[in-house]
Amino acid sequence: MFRSARLKLTAWYVLMIMLVSIFFSAAIYRGVGREFERRFANIETRLRGQGFQPPPPPFGRVQFFEDIQSARQRVFVLLTSANGVILVLATGAGYVLAGRTLAPIEKAMEEQKRFVSDASHELRTPLTALKTSIEVGLRDKKMTLKEVRALVKSNLEEVESLRELTNHLLELSRYQANGRQLVFKQFRLDQLGREALETVRPLATQKKITLKLKAKKETAEIEKESLLRLLVILLDNAVKYTPRGGSIFLSLIQKPRELKVVVKDTGVGVAKKDLPHIFERFYRVDQSRSRQKVAGYGLGLSVAKEIIELYHGDIKVDSVLGKGSVFTVQLPQKS
Ligand code: ADP
Numbered sequence: 001m002f003r004s005a006r007l008k009l010t011a012w013y014v015l016m017i018m019l020v021s022i023f024f025s026a027a028i029y030r031g032v033g034r035e036f037e038r039r040f041a042n043i044e045t046r047l048r049g050q051g052f053q054p055p056p057p058p059f060g061r062v063q064f065f066e067d068i069q070s071a072r073q074r075v076f077v078l079l080t081s082a083n084g085v086i087l088v089l090a091t092g093a094g095y096v097l098a099g100r101t102l103a104p105i106e107k108a109m110e111e112q113k114r115f116v117s118d119a120s121h122e123l124r125t126p127l128t129a130l131k132t133s134i135e136v137g138l139r140d141k142k143m144t145l146k147e148v149r150a151l152v153k154s155n156l157e158e159v160e161s162l163r164e165l166t167n168h169l170l171e172l173s174r175y176q177a178n179g180r181q182l183v184f185k186q187f188r189l190d191q192l193g194r195e196a197l198e199t200v201r202p203l204a205t206q207k208k209i210t211l212k213l214k215a216k217k218e219t220a221e222i223e224k225e226s227l228l229r230l231l232v233i234l235l236d237n238a239v240k241y242t243p244r245g246g247s248i249f250l251s252l253i254q255k256p257r258e259l260k261v262v263v264k265d266t267g268v269g270v271a272k273k274d275l276p277h278i279f280e281r282f283y284r285v286d287q288s289r290s291r292q293k294v295a296g297y298g299l300g301l302s303v304a305k306e307i308i309e310l311y312h313g314d315i316k317v318d319s320v321l322g323k324g325s326v327f328t329v330q331l332p333q334k335s
Helices: 002-049 061-139 145-174 189-206 224-240 288-292 300-310
Strands: 185-188 210-215 219-222 247-254 258-265 314-320 324-332
Touching (some): 061 145, 185 189, 219 247, 224 300, 224 324
Antiparallel strands (some): 258 324
16 A cells, blocks of 8 residues: 555656656747847857848858758757656655655654554453353353342443453544643642642552652642543552552642652562663553553553653663652653
8 A cells, every 4th residue: 555655656756757847848948049139149140240241042041041950959858858868867765765655654654553452452362251151140040139230240340341451542542632622720730739649549449558748838730530530540550559558749840941759669669671662652561560450451651652652751670679759750841
């Protein structure tokens, strides 16, 4: 598909270049022809002024005329050869240029294809499990009420996890950089921090994890919904990947030109080899301690990255396996 698109684009580039080149060649040809005529007429007038009588035809005006014609022909041959060279060069350059123009589009389409296939796979697996368990339940006539309840409960958990997956997928498209404009307002950082922590408090309390906040009663120019979502994603991960009794620290600091957000935990940490990949869609660290025990689809940090890109910000991760992680986000602010 991209090969034929590349050839088509090359043809368009060549057509445009050749149209411009032929237009200028025609202009040059006309201009040069007129100039020849003018010059020859001047020479003739000057010679007559000096008393020189041009020989009678066929050597007089006819000779002049023939000279002009042959000079014109030479210009024509020269311009045609130049256009031939331009055609060859334009074809080569056009092909290279078309390749370069289409390369990022091809890459984006490849990514999109991979994303759709990954998403379909992630959706199909729990749906198949759900279907099988319902079918088995329907066939089993001797099921007790307790067993039915357990089946419905486990199905409900699957449905909840599917809902989480579809929410993440929707968020990914919503926060994609070119699809959304941020509406900034002044907002109190301490309030934002508290609101974010309240969202993860139930799970943190269940795991006896301490939550700490450092934020002054100062304001920052932010879009509340997206920034709150970013904080919740980072905090949610911190709670998920921190064992019982650990602690999580959130700090929101307004600097002269940026808002600095730090989420620090005493969790399982991320191995060095995984660090460059954790922001990729559907990437989950393939270790029993995180993958099997903790629910997730590997989309949270991708959504976080999209939000940070909307702010033209940056995120860094420092992590020590078995000790914990520090996620530092820098969001530029209008000074
Ligand atoms: P999910 O948490 O749903 O798996 P994410 O995109 O949020 O997906 O995270 C990707 C991976 O990065 C996780 O599977 C996990 O292994 C790792 N990770 C993210 N945050 C932390 C953290 N605070 N501590 C340890 N590992 C983390």
